[in-house]
Amino acid sequence: MTATRADGDTTIAVSVVIPAHNRSTALRNGLRSLRTQSLSRDAFEVVVVDDGSEPPLSGEIGDLVDGEHVRLVRHDSARGAGAARNTGAEAARGGLLVFLDVDCLCHPDLLSAHLRAQADGPVAVCGFSSGREITPAAWRMTLGDDWDFTDAEATFARAAKTPALHDPLTELLAEPRPADWAFFWTLNVGVPRSAFDQVGGFNRDFEVKGCEDLELGYRLAKAGYPTVFAPEAITIHQPHERDRNTEVVRDRRNEHVLVRAYPTLEVEAVCSYDIANSRELVPAVERFAAGLETGTSDCAHLGRLPRLVERVADCGPVLLVGAPRGWPERLRPPTAVCHPHHVDDVGQRQDLRLLGTRIPVEDKHFDLGLITDYWRQLPERTVSRVLAEMHRTCKDVLVLSGVSSTPVERPDPDLAGALAAHDHPYWEFTVRLRRELHQFDLAEWEGGGRGPTAFACPPRHWPTAELGENAAASQ
Numbered sequence: 293m294t295a296t297r298a299d300g301d302t303t304i305a306v307s308v309v310i311p312a313h314n315r316s317t318a319l320r321n322g323l324r325s326l327r328t329q330s331l332s333r334d335a336f337e338v339v340v341v342d343d344g345s346e347p348p349l350s351g352e353i354g355d356l357v358d359g360e361h362v363r364l365v366r367h368d369s370a371r372g373a374g375a376a377r378n379t380g381a382e383a384a385r386g387g388l389l390v391f392l393d394v395d396c397l398c399h400p401d402l403l404s405a406h407l408r409a410q411a412d413g414p415v416a417v418c419g420f421s422s423g424r425e426i427t428p429a430a431w432r433m434t435l436g437d438d439w440d441f442t443d444a445e446a447t448f449a450r451a452a453k454t455p456a457l458h459d460p461l462t463e464l465l466a467e468p469r470p471a472d473w474a475f476f477w478t479l480n481v482g483v484p485r486s487a488f489d490q491v492g493g494f495n496r497d498f499e500v501k502g503c504e505d506l507e508l509g510y511r512l513a514k515a516g517y518p519t520v521f522a523p524e525a526i527t528i529h530q531p532h533e534r535d536r537n538t539e540v541v542r543d544r545r546n547e548h549v550l551v552r553a554y555p556t557l558e559v560e561a562v563c564s565y566d567i568a569n570s571r572e573l574v575p576a577v578e579r580f581a582a583g584l585e586t587g588t589s590d591c592a593h594l595g596r597l598p599r600l601v602e603r604v605a606d607c608g609p610v611l612l613v614g615a616p617r618g619w620p621e622r623l624r625p626p627t628a629v630c631h632p633h634h635v636d637d638v639g640q641r642q643d644l645r646l647l648g649t650r651i652p653v654e655d656k657h658f659d660l661g662l663i664t665d666y667w668r669q670l671p672e673r674t675v676s677r678v679l680a681e682m683h684r685t686c687k688d689v690l691v692l693s694g695v696s697s698t699p700v701e702r703p704d705p706d707l708a709g710a711l712a713a714h715d716h717p718y719w720e721f722t723v724r725l726r727r728e729l730h731q732f733d734l735a736e737w738e739g740g741g742r743g744p745t746a747f748a749c750p751p752r753h754w755p756t757a758e759l760g761e762n763a764a765a766s767q
Contacts (some may be wrong), residue, residue, distance in 0.1 A: 306336040306403050307386030307485075310394055311376030313343045316352035318395040318441075318530045323356045325398040325444035336403055338362045341380040344370035373501035374494035377478065381485070381493060389488055392527065393479040396421075397444050399526035406482040409522040414487050416473070416512045418465070419480035419525030422457040431531040441530050451528055464568060465521035471558055471574045472519045474567040476509025480527045487517045495553075502539065503546035506562070510554060540722045552652040555644050557581060557632060564649040564677070566717040576710035577647060580669075581632035583704075587697035589631065589666030592618035594695045599738045600662075600746050607659040611686055613648050613678065614664030614696070627658060631666065648678040651685045661686030665699035671708045673715060673727045680726040683751055690737060694744040726751065 308326065312319050319340070326338055340357070342349040344367050350357070357364045365383050367376065381389055390406050392398070399405075402419070409417045423431070431439070434456060441447055451457045465472060491511040498504040509519050547563035557577050561570040591614065595601060604610055604623050612619075612626035615633070619625065628642035630651060644651065647670075648663075661682040667675045682689045693699075717725075726732070732749040739745035 303332075303334050304337055304386045305407060306331065306388045306390055306482075307381075307384030308336060308338045308390045308392060308403070309341065309377055309380030309384060310338065310392050310396075311341045311343050311373050311380065312345060312349060312394040313370055313376075314345045315394045315532065316345075316349055318532060319349070320353055320356065321441045321444070321530060322392070322394070322396050322398060323353065323362060324442070328400050328444065329398070329403050330400050331403040331407070333361065336361075337384070337386060339380045339383050340364050341376040341383075342366040343372070343376040344368060372496065372498070372504075373478070374498060374504035375496050378493045378496075381488060384485065387485050388482055389485050390482045391478040391480075393529065395530040395532055396480060396527040397441060397447060397530060399448050399528075400445075402480075402525050402527060405522055405525035409482065409520065409525065410484065414484045414517055416476050416487070416509055416517045416519045417482040417522045417525065418461065418475045418477060418519055419482070419527060420459045420462065420521075420523045421477075421480045421527050421529060422451055422459055423529040423531065424479060425534070425536070426529070426531045427533055428531040447528060448526070457528070459523070461521055462523050464571070468518070468520070469571045469574070471562055471567075471570050472521075473509035473513035474506050474519075474562045474570065475521070476505055476512065476519045478505040478508075479529065480525065481505070482522075482525070483512065483517065487512060487515065491515050497549050497553075498546045499542055499549075502543040503550050506567075507550055507553065510550075510559065537722060540719045544719065544723050547650070548652070551650045555646060555652045557646060560646045560650045564647075564717070565715055566719065569714040569717065573710050573714045576707055577632070580704050580707040581645070584631075584633040584669070585698070586615045586617050586633070588669060588700050589614040589664050590617040590696050591615070591620075591664055592695065592697040593744045594618065594664075594692065595620045596744045597692075597695070597738050597746055600690065600692075604660065604662075609658045609660075611651070611658040611661040611682065612664070613661065613682060614666040614692075618697070626662075628653070647674070649674065649681055651681050653685050655684055656687050658686040659688070661689040662692060663689070664692050665694070665696035667691065668700050668702075669704050669707070671703045671711055672729055674711055676726040676728055676731060679732060679749055680751065689749055691734070691747040691749050692744065693747065694739075694742070724756070726754070 365379055377391055494504050495507050551559055551563050558574055561574050561577055565573050609627040611628050613630045615631050616629050630644040630646050630648050632645055632647055731752055731754050733752050735748050737746045737748040
């Protein structure tokens with residue numbers, strides 16, 4: 293895999309692209325480690341993109357930049373990781389692009405391993421990465437304070453004997469899954485230049501960083517370049533300070549961008565349950581969607597709620613979570629329908645084939661949200677998440693009971709079992725999730741008895757508390 297250079301030389305097989313915003317010490321260590329690659333020095337180049345560092349990196353790494361094997365490109369102001377990687381790719385001359393983080397130390401066989409991973413055809417490659425997301429203090433506490441990152445050879449030798457630095461993706465990704473595109477993490481990935489250009493590079497719609505690499509992985513997968521794991525393409529992340537809380541919250545905001553761009557069950561699962569959990573959940577969600585009978589979630593008896601019919605007639609945009617079959621003919625079709633199974637076309641502007649845990653619109657986009665007996669298919673934890681998402685996207689929400697033709701008596705057992713095992717996103721202790729119907733103030737709004745009923749369900753104030761002797765007394 294080579295590319296022709298301006299002078300006609302076709303020896304450059306790999307272009308390493310490193311976006312950098314400050315962090316010159318870690319960058320120097322990484323650039324030194326690239327000098328010891330088993331791949332011929334003339335077969336690869338390094339493009340560092342200084343994304344608005346102050347002071348400019350030219351004064352910090354200038355002695356390592358020769359203009360040929362190592363080149364430096366600068367943005368005068370920070371544009372974000374995706375934009376920096378695009379700039380590096382534009383300047384690159386190799387047939388294979390390898391994207392690394394600024395703090396990566398590179399194993400001597402890193403680039404050779406990335407090339408080997410392409411031997412059977414073009415793919416997107418996720419490499420082995422040790423120590424990601426560890427702060428300096430946590431590294432010292434868990435691994436010791438006597439690591440010398442200026443000596444890459446000694447660092448890799450020691451890491452190989454340190455179980456805590458084993459990359460769990462080695463086992464997790466041993467069996468391929470459709471959603472493995474979500475592991476295209478640009479801390480250590482490789483992709484053929486032709487594939488990168490074909491799908492258009494990194495999307496710049498994301499805030500700073502986070503999810504822009506997943507989004508590229510998704511487009512690559514849909515274009516026929518699946519993400520595969522290469523355990524021999526090894527890097528070590530040098531520890532650095534980070535605001536993990538800010539990063540986790542920012543990633544959740546960026547997930548809204550991802551779901552709006554690709555409103556599919558697969559993407560919804562990745563964004564709702566996290567990347568690792570979604571590997572097992574996606575097949576269960578897709579089985580559920582394929583077997584969902586329209587009558588269990590339609591609007592057959594909605595017309596027996598006259599107050600609700602008048603409310604819908606008088607309000608603006610309406611979100612229906614459920615199947616639109618049986619929607620009263622006198623009413624305008626719902627503005628959007630959210631239902632995991634294919635639904636009949638009733639003229640709605642949006643047909644969202646989703647569970648409903650992530651709805652791809654901005655806050656308070658709809659005047660009213662209605663959920664049919666579809667909710668009965670879901671376990672309570674998931675119903676609560678769907679209601680919370682409806683409240684995010686709707687000014688008012690009503691839960692309907694007894695409006696569908698053949699409502700089920702209990703949640704789908706296959707889906708409920710998968711959700712019980714995997715609806716535990718790593719970020720649920722940073723971003724609040726509603727998990728119980730107790731967290732909503734349910735009250736009859738219209739109807740009652742054995743007939744169709746509409747329930748109001750405003751969210752209750754639900755403060756959290758630190759566990760301690762006075763926790764109960766403070767509530």
